Amino acid sequence: MRTRILIIVNIIFALASCNQGGERRRNQQQEYKEVDLSKQGDASKIFYRFPAPKDIIDYIKTDQLIYLKDFLNPISNADKYHDSRVQNFNLGVYAADFAYITVFKTLSEASEYFGTIEKLAYHAGLSSIFDEQMRRRVEANEANIDSLGAIARNSYNDMVNYLTLTGNERQLAIISAGGYVEVLYLAINQTDDLEADYSLLRKIYDQRYGLENLCNFMSDFTDDQWMSNLYHDLQAILDVFNLVDAKIESESKATKGKGGELNFSGGNIQLSITPENYAKLKRVVVETRGKYTSPS
Amino acid sequence: MRISGIVFLFLLLRAFSQEANAQACADYHTRACPIPDFSYYYDQQSTSVSLRVGEKAEVNIVVFELTDYFVSVCSHRKFKNINLRILDDASGRKVLFDNAAESYVDSVKFTNNATKKLILEILVPEEGNDKSDTRERCVGVLVAKRINVDAF
Secondary structure, three states: OHHHHHHHHHHHHHHHHHOOOOOOOOOOOOOOOOOOHHHOOOOEEEEEOOOOHHHHHHHHOOOOOOOOHHHOOOHHHHHHOOOHHHHHHHHHHHHHHHHHHHHOOOHHHHHHHHHHHHHHHHHOOOOOOOOHHHHHHHHHOOOOHHHHHHHHHHHHHHHHHHHHHOOOHHHHHHHHHHHHHHHHHHHHOOOOOOOOOHHHHHHHHOHHHHHHHHHHHHHHHOOOHHHHHHHHHHHHHHHHHOOOEEEEOOOOEEEEOOOOOEEEEOOOEEEEOOHHHHHHHHHHHHHHHHHHHOOO | OHHHHHHHHHHHHHHHHHHHHHHHHOOHHHHHOOOOOOOOEEOOOOEEEEEOOOOEEEEEEEEOOOEEEEEEEEEOOOOOOOEEEEEEOOOOOEEEEEHHHHOOOOEEEEEEOOOEEEEEEEEOOOOOOOOOOOOOEEEEEEEEEEEOHHHO
């Protein structure tokens, strides 16, 4: 009897812990007092986040960037991926291709690529995100680049939130890896002229930050050989990025504007990108992309 | 045997409840954090964590140059203060913003001039919060962005 009571108490306690109902925004009105926060919270929970493919393409896009259809992953490949992890990786690849298409306003391919995403999303258990209704929205907005861009952005965000909420962060890591590799592949094939396209190159090399965060995020899931290989392939790209001599030009500082908004200035990093390093980066990105997108 | 069984069951339920709590928090920021005006886009680097009073989390994000950002924090009503600090990773974790100096405001807007890694440090301080409260509760961090119009 006593044992039963203890069990019931435990169950009630556990369920109560789950209850996060009744939440609302916190009270903002607090009196300010000096407090030494450095003495609190020594143990940190550390999380790594990284930009979405659409955000990276929006950032990289300059006047120098041109639309290269031949570098997209052909949609005919989608049916040839049979391993679920490869399907997930290529879901990220096609999501990046779709974002690339919408950024470059090549509307004719948008619907086809979305159809491919929908197909792989079904295999990945994500058909609730990339569903028939969304496909109809894509088709209805084929002539509206702003709407297509919003669909690309929102559907990817919905997918990230869904995978996080359902505890499928391992799957999210694989899809994100596909997105990163594809964005780098599309960008790096744009130029070989280091001097003329320094602005573009710098933006490509800026992606080392997101890739570093992705590698740290993925490091929790390297307990099987396939994931470990993928992690090391991404790390190999990151290693080439990090070979470049980087010099901080000025220290970061924050200044407050008239409207109360902050301006974070400084922290610019001057990169000395050599032809050898760029060639090496290009090679490792192309090899990695080929390894995971070539049909088995 | 019976006692060890009870202990095992207790630990199992505790582990389950903590996992469920963390999972329940996963999209907390989408439900509870202050949002900016419509000119900003939601950034997938937004996240939610599960914290106790005195605990701290670090969310490593990437911010792009010539972009305006909006960062807000939100939490369970039992937490009265959430300390948000923005640190620059490359500059030896230099503090660029600390809401403790601004009455723990729940949001901040900033324009960023160079692409960099930032650390969003989230602390549930003992200051203003119930120190005897040992429960983990949801804390959300919402990140939104827009192209800086002055850049063009």
